[in-house]
Amino acid sequence: MKIRPRSVQNQGIPTASMADIAFLLIIFFMVTISFEVDKTQVALPKTDLRFEIPKKAAYISVTETGQIRVSSGEEISVPVPGPEEVLSFAAQVVAADPSKPFVLKADRDVPYRYVDRVIDALKQAKAEVIYLLSEQETVDDAA
Amino acid sequence: MKLKKDNADPEIPTSSMADIAFLLIIYFMVTTTFAATRGLDFSLPQEDNEQPMVEKEESVLIEIQPAGILMVDQKRMDIDDILEYLKPKLERNPMKPVIIRPLETTEYGHMVAVFDEIRQAKDKIGIEVKNVSIPTQREIEMFWY
Numbered sequence: 001m002k003i004r005p006r007s008v009q010n011q012g013i014p015t016a017s018m019a020d021i022a023f024l025l026i027i028f029f030m031v032t033i034s035f036e037v038d039k040t041q042v043a044l045p046k047t048d049l050r051f052e053i054p055k056k057a058a059y060i061s062v063t064e065t066g067q068i069r070v071s072s073g074e075e076i077s078v079p080v081p082g083p084e085e086v087l088s089f090a091a092q093v094v095a096a097d098p099s100k101p102f103v104l105k106a107d108r109d110v111p112y113r114y115v116d117r118v119i120d121a122l123k124q125a126k127a128e129v130i131y132l133l134s135e136q137e138t139v140d141d142a143a
Numbered sequence: 144m145k146l147k148k149d150n151a152d153p154e155i156p157t158s159s160m161a162d163i164a165f166l167l168i169i170y171f172m173v174t175t176t177f178a179a180t181r182g183l184d185f186s187l188p189q190e191d192n193e194q195p196m197v198e199k200e201e202s203v204l205i206e207i208q209p210a211g212i213l214m215v216d217q218k219r220m221d222i223d224d225i226l227e228y229l230k231p232k233l234e235r236n237p238m239k240p241v242i243i244r245p246l247e248t249t250e251y252g253h254m255v256a257v258f259d260e261i262r263q264a265k266d267k268i269g270i271e272v273k274n275v276s277i278p279t280q281r282e283i284e285m286f287w288y
Contacts, residue, residue: 022164029171050181108252120279
């Protein structure tokens with residue numbers, strides 16, 4: 001009986017499709033990456049209800065010490081000296097787009113008087129809607 | 144003179160492609176920050192000139208003191224009891240105004256917690272609180288009496 005010669009198989013791991021997989025992952029990251037217009041570090045309040053904020057919304061951030069930064073949603077946020085400047089900023093934004101949503105990114109420990117002045121400025125500027133930026137409340141937080 | 148035949152492989156070398164791609168992936172993974180893009184929406188009243196005068200007696204006033212102490216219609220209450228307190232009032236009048244009034248030194252997080260609780264009324268007690276307002280200090284001085 002004739003014995004068939006031993007088949008010579010390639011022992012290497014096939015890596016030909018590795019680049020394809022990697023580039024798919026890159027495309028995923030590039031599409032999903034969202035450039036934050038405001039990188040202020042704040043401890044956000046926690047809520048159960050959270051709604052998606054429209055893209056290109058204007059941002060107003062208030063830190064724990066009451067420092068305010070604003071961004072119209074198109075460019076990186078800039079600091080402003082006080083709530084009076086928030087009013088002029090908001091008036092400009094509303095004049096350009098009356099339905100522009102505003103996002104209030106305030107620290108959960110900031111005294112309410114700082115937030116009150118910002119909300120008042122937005123009301124005076126005739127802003128339609130404010131989103132109070134929040135984190136998801138978890139079961140551990142509620143307990 | 145004898146010309147040497149070029150035996151070079153005509154294929155494009157792609158063996159390092161995966162290395163480059165994975166380096167790019169690592170770069171994107173490290174630089175990506177998951178931005179918080181969700182929050183509670185809060186519609187602002189638009190008819191400023193026709194602002195209805197709400198009598199304090201008709202509305203439910205939720206005063207938020209520092210450290211999250213709640214006084215609902217002058218009575219001390221826990222955040223979990225607010226909706227049960229509101230339920231009979233809303234059943235009689237679905238447009239019952241609910242006013243959230245944090246004090247100046249109250250931490251902002253407590254205001255958001257109360258607003259979040261009231262917004263969940265439909266899920267928790269089956270009635271939506273349609274008339275919630277958070278007046279600012281200027282409005283309180285202008286419109287309240």
